[in-house]
Amino acid sequence: MNLPQRIDAFVKLGDFLSQFAQDNFIKKEHIPHNDLFFDGFKHQINLANEHNGWFTKENIVYALNGWSNSLTKNNIEKWLLKYHFNNESPKKVAIIMAGNIPLVGFHDFVSVLISGHDVMVKQSSNDKQLLPFLAKYLEFVEPGFKGKISFTEEKLENFDAVIATGSDNTARYFEYYFKGKPSIIRKNRNSVAVLTGNETEEELKELSNDIFRYYGLGCRNVSKIFIPKDYDFNQFFQAMYDWNPIINEAKYANNYDYNKAVYLMSEFDILENGFLMIKEDTNYGSPIATVFYEYYDSIEDLKNKLENDKEDLQCVVSKNVTSNEIPFGQTQNPQLWDYADNVDTIEFLLTI
Template structure:
């Protein structure tokens, strides 16, 4: 199969996905095979929501909208242009996927197939409804993909390379188990924001999207703030207040109540507004409904600290602080070339 055929198939998949990126799915006549797949995917969305309480309709729609915008001819062409993707010898690449947010492993799935390899997917039990259905659509719009996509619930075996995502504990297991194979092994990372105190209310409001989208479960969610000494959180709390309906979601509310009780019983100092807590803490990983913060005095010393801790950090959100910073409100809208952990998966797949 030629590269252009693979690109064209994913463009059609993006057009199909785009029909479900709003509150009410809208069938478009220009989209192929809707008679076969449209109603079925609506059913899969409902199953995903029922099976995983974190997968709200709003968050699933957000994820689908992100992928619909990414899977265009222009975006795919721009992403792949720097690489020399010829008719390489196809290998079988295993992907061990996380399940913290909807379709979190789709970029790896796309990367393996777009480079001409076969994919063997082991899904997380938390996110197993959507991708297999989309894979079936892909096989219909491009029959040459048949035989290139396999899903398994068993231990992955008979593969040539692996991309695995998990916790810090599981990543150590992955490194041992896959030590004889070319691999990308990902573990826990968190995103941070550096504030100066000069941020506008609009910037802080945009930051709230980086904090609360997907309930803060993603590695691109901001889980920690660095703020200058004597920073006042009043404007911050005011700017994020429009997210207060999040407390109506049962799983989030349960975590908020539990973590608040732990902090109160432990007599930890923290600030809260009825749906969100902030606590001074040196860790990068904060619990759900909580964000840690740390004071800084010298920006250059903070940059040195962040450089030393870069293996723990996915994104840095700021305005004029860092050369590779992400604009407020954009962490959950990565481009195809924004690789997780800054590891170029296309380069890896072309080298195996």
């Protein structure tokens, strides 16, 4: 199985996912093996939601829409253009996946297979329904993948390299346990936004998507804002308002109530609007239903701080502030070449 065959298989997978990229699933005529897989994947989406209350249909559909848009022939070829592939000695790469948002480990999965390697997946217990089904679809559209994809719940054994994603605590364990293997070990990272007070209403509404999408559970969700001393929070809260129905989601509401009670009992100063709290705090990672804020004196000082703390940051959302900034509203729409932690996964896979 050569690279064009692998690319073609993932393009077909993207076409398959396009049927589930909107609330009303639409079965298309030209999709290979659709009679076998369309209804089955609808069932897996329902199972994922039943198993994990954070995986609402809306959030699963959002994730699938992103992947259907990414897995096009043009996008994949643009992504891979700069690399030189050598398929003479495929390795077995283990992936330990997180489970905070739907298909959060899918990029690693795609990267390993598109590079010509075999993959052994250890899934999170929170996200076990979707990926095995999509792997089976891949094997049908490209039989060359048969025998190259495996899933395990046991101790990882007989692998050549590993990609592991977890917390700072689990990362220390991973670094020790996998110290004899080529590895990418990902730790906690958070995303921030830099506001100047000159943002338009539309830009702040886009920022609300960066904050609330996936209930704020992703490392690409904005968990903290940096603001000038005289910042007017009224415009910020007004722009957040379209997300107010989120408080009707039981799991989110429980976290909101709990964190609010903790803040009040601790006599912390908070501002809140009934579904979001903001709290002045120097930390980057905020609890669910909370966004931290920190004042800055000058943009230059802030840029230096962000540079010094870059190992803690996944995304910086701003407009004409930093060189590597992400536009408002785009944190949850990464391109294939936007690597987690800025570690080039394909480059790693081509050197093991």
